[in-house]
Amino acid sequence: GAVVSQHPSWVICKSGTSVKIECRSLDFQATTMFWYRQFPKQSLMLMATSNEGSKATYEQGVEKDKFLINHASLTLSTLTVTSAHPEDSSFYICSARYLGDQPQHFGDGTRLSIL
């Protein structure tokens, strides 16, 4: 149980393109979903927390207009990297949680490369 599906797993696109990443909880309802970014040899850095039906809470330093997060249902959250540039190239991974004191369940991540 507790499977989280993340798509796509790998994206290469041109600078200026917008890229949408989906995160789905397949067998449970996720009250909260999280989006992380990982730079090489660094830890998972939380970008934003999204609760179903409400606006995402962004971490300090994360541009809301650059990284649009939508959590329209209890099983789906999306991250859109708008007008992506090479510096947005990174590994992005989502996680979902049912209750606050439970472990998070992660997707497989998305490797984004902007040319």
Next chain:
Amino acid sequence: ILNVEQSPQSLHVQEGDSTNFTCSFPSSNFYALHWYRWETAKSPEALFVMTLNGDEKKKGRISATLNTKEGYSYLYIKGSQPEDSATYLCAFFTGTASKLTFGTGTRLQVTL
């Protein structure tokens, strides 16, 4: 900014060796400490969620201990196997912020 540190950064052991790594975290505002195992090309998998000082949890050959007063947790692997090769992440959970702060992980490689 919360500081969660893990050591060592990487570890290379032989099959059958027992090993352990450390996670250090702030001792104030503690709510929970999570351990995850992250194998290459897979998603991170939850191992333990620890909440009580002195807590010890076990899952097969893997166990973990928690000291919230001094701010550290140990993860032990007994009789390492090649399938234990992965990056082991710890994460500090603050109830007030309701989010995880991850360490950089310990990369374990077990060879025959």
